[in-house]
Structures are given as structure tokens and as C-alpha cells.
Amino acid sequence: MSEETDIIDQVVSQEYKYGFTTDIEMETAPKGLNEDIVRFISSRKNEPEWMLEYRLKAYRHWLTLSEPEWQNFSYPKINYQDIIYYAAPKEKKKLNSLDEVDPELLKTFEKLGISLAEQKRLSGVAVDAVFDSVSIATTFKEQLKEKGVIFCAISEALQEHPELVKQYMGSVVPYTDNYFAALNAAVFSDGSFVYIPKGVRCPMELSTYFRINAENTGQFERTLIIADDNSYVSYLEGCTAPMRDENQLHAAVVELIAMEGAEIKYSTVQNWYPGDKDGKGGIYNFVTKRGSCEGKNAKISWTQVETGSAITWKYPSCILKGEGSVGEFFSVAVTNNAQVADTGTKMIHIGKNTRSRIVSKGISAGKSHNTYRGLVKVAKKADGVRNYTQCDSMLIGSHCGAHTFPYIEIANQSAVVEHEASTSKIGEDQIFYCNQRGIGTEEAISLIVNGFCREVLNQLPMEFAVEAQKLLAVSLEGSVG
Amino acid sequence: MLKINNLHAEIEGKKILNGINLEVKPGEVHAIMGPNGAGKSTLSSVLAGRADYTVTEGSVELDGKDLLEMAPEDRAREGVFLAFQYPVEIPGVSNTNFLKTAVNEKRKYQGLEPMEATDFLKLMREKMELVEMDKSLTSRSLNEGFSGGEKKRNEIFQMAMLEPRLGILDETDSGLDIDALRLVSNGVNKLRSDKNAFIVITHYQRLLDYIVPDFVHVLYKGRIVKSGDANLAKELEEKGYDWIKAEVAASI
Ligand SMILES: Nc1ncnc2c1ncn2[C@@H]1O[C@H](COP(=O)(O)OP(=O)(O)OP(=O)(O)O)[C@@H](O)[C@H]1O
Numbered sequence A: 001m002s003e004e005t006d007i008i009d010q011v012v013s014q015e016y017k018y019g020f021t022t023d024i025e026m027e028t029a030p031k032g033l034n035e036d037i038v039r040f041i042s043s044r045k046n047e048p049e050w051m052l053e054y055r056l057k058a059y060r061h062w063l064t065l066s067e068p069e070w071q072n073f074s075y076p077k078i079n080y081q082d083i084i085y086y087a088a089p090k091e092k093k094k095l096n097s098l099d100e101v102d103p104e105l106l107k108t109f110e111k112l113g114i115s116l117a118e119q120k121r122l123s124g125v126a127v128d129a130v131f132d133s134v135s136i137a138t139t140f141k142e143q144l145k146e147k148g149v150i151f152c153a154i155s156e157a158l159q160e161h162p163e164l165v166k167q168y169m170g171s172v173v174p175y176t177d178n179y180f181a182a183l184n185a186a187v188f189s190d191g192s193f194v195y196i197p198k199g200v201r202c203p204m205e206l207s208t209y210f211r212i213n214a215e216n217t218g219q220f221e222r223t224l225i226i227a228d229d230n231s232y233v234s235y236l237e238g239c240t241a242p243m244r245d246e247n248q249l250h251a252a253v254v255e256l257i258a259m260e261g262a263e264i265k266y267s268t269v270q271n272w273y274p275g276d277k278d279g280k281g282g283i284y285n286f287v288t289k290r291g292s293c294e295g296k297n298a299k300i301s302w303t304q305v306e307t308g309s310a311i312t313w314k315y316p317s318c319i320l321k322g323e324g325s326v327g328e329f330f331s332v333a334v335t336n337n338a339q340v341a342d343t344g345t346k347m348i349h350i351g352k353n354t355r356s357r358i359v360s361k362g363i364s365a366g367k368s369h370n371t372y373r374g375l376v377k378v379a380k381k382a383d384g385v386r387n388y389t390q391c392d393s394m395l396i397g398s399h400c401g402a403h404t405f406p407y408i409e410i411a412n413q414s415a416v417v418e419h420e421a422s423t424s425k426i427g428e429d430q431i432f433y434c435n436q437r438g439i440g441t442e443e444a445i446s447l448i449v450n451g452f453c454r455e456v457l458n459q460l461p462m463e464f465a466v467e468a469q470k471l472l473a474v475s476l477e478g479s480v481g
Numbered sequence B: 001m002l003k004i005n006n007l008h009a010e011i012e013g014k015k016i017l018n019g020i021n022l023e024v025k026p027g028e029v030h031a032i033m034g035p036n037g038a039g040k041s042t043l044s045s046v047l048a049g050r051a052d053y054t055v056t057e058g059s060v061e062l063d064g065k066d067l068l069e070m071a072p073e074d075r076a077r078e079g080v081f082l083a084f085q086y087p088v089e090i091p092g093v094s095n096t097n098f099l100k101t102a103v104n105e106k107r108k109y110q111g112l113e114p115m116e117a118t119d120f121l122k123l124m125r126e127k128m129e130l131v132e133m134d135k136s137l138t139s140r141s142l143n144e145g146f147s148g149g150e151k152k153r154n155e156i157f158q159m160a161m162l163e164p165r166l167g168i169l170d171e172t173d174s175g176l177d178i179d180a181l182r183l184v185s186n187g188v189n190k191l192r193s194d195k196n197a198f199i200v201i202t203h204y205q206r207l208l209d210y211i212v213p214d215f216v217h218v219l220y221k222g223r224i225v226k227s228g229d230a231n232l233a234k235e236l237e238e239k240g241y242d243w244i245k246a247e248v249a250a251s252i
């Protein structure tokens, strides 16, 4: 027993690989939040009047709210007047092509493994690169356009397709939804917009890469994905941030809309800076993600691999309105050192014969805390609902915690709702067994953890599954030794 | 190649090994027998480097190197293989993936490149045949839901894949049906060469009909109290351990 804890306490943390900063001239809004800042952001983005009105309404609503307190962790109070709400690299002139993007920015993304340059792009994946408050570039736009697929920054969508944005923004996550959703609606900066027309299968993976760079800045991106009847899209987001001693706030809103027979697969590999070993610094990742299956037989599938952030607080959810629609949530959340994750999903069954599946794998190491919190709700008129939930937790060492809060509210007795949960510990025995086959302890942990998460990792697009696997190993380095 | 000299070891303050002496030369098979709780598994764990045990006295050399100084994974890479009495399960990790990692870690240690995927699969097939392992077991999660006998056979399959210098089999025969026992023994016999050696821990003479040992040792109260050739095992089968216990008692 004591040996086990010894072993598990030893290995030292590997440094966060993406902690560098980019030196570039920035235009920033003054610190703090008031109506002028909201107007400033809106005017910088040259938004239509209705958008500004919406932002202001959200802001005024936000003022009436207070920060939620029901969570299973505490964090120092955020001073919202101490945050910069807009930061963008200074543009010398209007950009017409990628060649005009500041090479410093291209280099930054290059360093993060995201090549925006024509020759080196990952084939089969279109990327929207967001740097602090603005989208830098979106690749493969033309090819996508041929199919009628719209993939661009949301700021651009507001210029080019305002009617679509106006119709759907806030339709799944209204600004009244919660504290952070209201804040986001008031000050959101950039993010991606996707529209897949009827009957179109999006020919490539779409991906947005978010990078926080500027100091004292919050990132408030907004993503809106609309899949029209019988269309399909697979979308992936990734993110990193420099290492800084102050906590930074990331409060995004993601809305998905799947029409009849449409399918949206949304994958996240979240690797924001987690803070140092003692919990200094790191990103507060307070995100509202929700999808609505509007039409019959629509499907929304969330897959997330959460390894970064000091605190992660998010519940990607599905509102299953359309008859026979399907919601899925596959999650791996890894916490090490002083990290906290409180994550899970809500499956709201409104339509008849709707189905949902939840597979959550939580891995805690160090002094971290990992909570699964989920709700399965079945409306009165929703006959024939099925849900299957599986929550597995794995503990590495004996100073960490795993918690499971599965809430179930059923108003229709025909529902079949199954829940399975397990907690296991990486045993000294398993590690020794690997050692005895010539596999070192770190490699052994990585092997065991990847095995534990396999079901979820299998859901990721190939290119990213490998990345995610490596990320898991890196996040846990230092957890055992 | 293996020299155990006056080895003492304890766990949680309890002395289990009380001065083991044993020399194993290339090409030899040594059987270790002895009553329950004598310290047989402890000896194999200490050789493999399990951290729970503290060596309080004595030394172990493998090919002239101080084995006790090495991390468990390095001992394995140097060629020590332990077929566990109770193999663990690792959910979600396929046997194939596990072995690929193990084989390549060893190669890295030897300064070799990782094995090509096709070569690896060829090796798998070859060794699977050697121990007549069912193919479906290699794609399943490591030992998860394997029957007792399947787990033991999988240990031998892994041993075949890793081609150790010194194979230690801790009661690999217990829990095997007659056919499996023959398969496992055949496997071991095919792996035998003048370059490697085996320590076979068992309670039953039956196994030693198949794997004929050069030496048989009786371990009792953490000491080797009697050694002999294959006939000693037959004698034990007939008479049990009481006469040995009596001999030990008389000699004190
Ligand atoms: N963690 C432990 N704490 C205390 N005693 C232990 C511990 N592990 C093993 N022992 C004791 O060490 C002694 C030797 O055990 P060991 O497993 O080596 O015996 P063995 O010869 O392999 O027996 P068997 O034939 O039953 O497999 C036993 O008395 C056992 O109870």
C-alpha cells in the first residue's frame, strides 16, 4: 500500500508543451466591462445593429445575475473588471489571402502543429484558426463552397450570412440560460460558423483551433453549427494557451442544430494550460455547449477529451425534440496535480422514441478532482425513450477524488434508463505486470489509461485519436513513478 | 548465468526468505517445490523486482550483473521473464498492443529500431502456433475475462514472444486441464535451448513428466532444504513433505 503511494507520488511533471507566447502588436480594449466595451467589440466587428442590441440585452441581463455556486469545487472570485474583453493582432490592411497574414501568426500555429499554408495543410481537414478574439484564417473555404458548405468565422458570417446567424444564434442557448452564457452573448469575440445544406455530406472534417495568447484576456468564442435536412458534418475543436501565473477565463458558447435526418459529430480535444503543479495559473474553462435535434431521426454526438484547464466546467448536452432522434456523449476527462473537472451531459428527451448514450471516463491523478455530473430527463409525452449511461472512474494514487452525480428525471414510465458506474484504481499489480514485461512505469500508465478510454478515443477521427492518445500520456506524466 | 547467494527478504517486517542459495546455468531447468507459504512466489517476485519486498541480505547476479540493483523493467529487458501465478487483467489494452509495446521497449533497450508491423505480426503468428494459442485471445483485452487456463497459456505465449534468458514459471500448471498442460509444456520444451534456462515452480510431479527438470529443489520456510534430480519430485509426490520437515527439524 505504502509502496503504491510512493510510486504514485514520484514521477515529476513534464512541462506543458504549448506554453510559449507570441510577440505581436495587439489592439486591445481597455480592461473591464461596461456598455461601452460591448459597443466597442460590436463596432470593431462592424456588426449589424440587431447584433449590438442583442449583446446589450444580454449584458443588461448578465448584470442581474450572480455567479452560480452549486458546483463541486471552489475557485477564487473572478474580477470581471480586471479582464480584457477584446484583443486582436493589429491588422495593417484588409487581408485578401493567407499570404498577407502576419508570418508571426502563421509561425505560431505552425508551432502548434496547425499548418495554414497551402502546401502543408492536413488533407481532408479544413481549419479555422482563432487567435485571441479574432479568426486569422480559414482553409479550404473555396472547396467547401462548391458543395454549398459555409465554414467561416462567426464575425464573417455576420457580414455574409446575417439572416442565418440571426435566425439561429441563441436559439439553443439563449443568453438567459446561465451566467456565463449571458456574459458570452454580451462580449463574444470570434468562433466558427458552419452551415451544411440539405442532403450534403460535408466532404472533409471541419476544425477550429483556438489559441489564447494575450495576457489578462478572456476568450469568449461562439460557435454555431447548422446541419440542414439529411446532411452530415464532423467538426473538431482544439485549443491551447501560454503558461501564465494568472488564471484566464474561457467562457464559450456552442450551439448545434440538426434538422431532420441530419447528423453532427462534434469532437473536442481540450488542452488549455492547466496551471502549474501547485495549481498556480491555468484556464478557467466555463463553457456552455448544447445541441438540438430539431427534426426526425436527427443525431448529435459529442466526443470530448479534456486534459487541460485549471478548472473545466461544462456539460455538452442534447435536446432530443425530433422523433427518433439520437444524442450521444463520449467523454474522457483527465485531471492531474491541482486540476478540477466538473463535466458531463444533459440528455433531454422530448420526442418519442428518442435514444441517448453516455459514456464517461474520468481519470484523476495527483491532488485533482474529477466529477461526472449528468442529467437524463424524459418528458411526459416522450414514449419509448431509451438511455444508457456508463460512468467509469479511474484513480491514480490516493490523493485525488472521483465523484459521480447522475440525475434522472422521468415523467414517462415507458422509458428504459440504464446506468452503470465503476471506480477502479490503477493497481501496483497492473504496473508491476507491465514492468515485468519490460514496460516502464510511465509507459505502463499511458497504456492502462488508453485502454480504459478506448471506447471514447475510438469515436475521434483517426488523425486526432493518435494526438489525443499522446496528450493523455503527457497529461499524466508525473502522476506516477 | 543466475547466481543467488544467501538471499534474505522480508515483507512488512515479516521475514520470508532466509538465505536462498541457487545457481542456474544456461540450458538448465530447475524445479522448485515446497509446501504452501514456503516462499516460492516470494522468491520469483524478488527476482523480478517487486517493490513490496525488501532484500535484507545476500546478492543475485544475472550474467555477472547485479540484478537487485536494476529496475524491474530493466530486469525484464535483460531477459528475466516471470509467468505469474495470478496474471492481472488490463481492460481495453489488447494483447497484441501490449506485446508490441513490450517487444519494442526491449528492442529500444538493446539499441534496436522498433519492429516493423508486418514482422511483428509474423512473429505473433509463429509463436501462437508454438503454444497453440487461439487467435481470438490476442485481439481481446489483456487477460480480461480469460478463463484461468487461458490466462496461464497467455503467459506462456508472452514468454515465447519475449524469448527470455531466464523464464520463471510460477505454478503455471495449476488450473490447466490435461490438454492445456501438455500444450504449455510442449511450448516450454520448444523454447528450451542451451542459451536460456527455466525455473519451474510447481506442486505437482505431473508437470515434470512433461518438462523434465535437471534439478529439483525443495523450498521450506524460506530456505532450500533439499536438492536432487527429477527423482526427488517423484519421491515427494509419493511421500509428501512431512519427512522433509522432520529432517529439517532434526537438523536444528
Ligand atoms: N503482503 C504480505 N504481508 C505479509 N505476509 C505476506 C505478504 N505476502 C506474502 N506473505 C507471506 O509470505 C509467505 C510466503 O508466501 P509465498 O506466496 O511466497 O508462498 P508460496 O510458496 O508461493 O505458496 P503457494 O504454494 O501457496 O503459492 C506466506 O506465509 C505469505 O502469507
Ligand SMILES: [Mg+2]
Residues within 6 Å of the ligand: B040, B041, B042, B085, B170, B171
Ligand atoms: Mg505461490
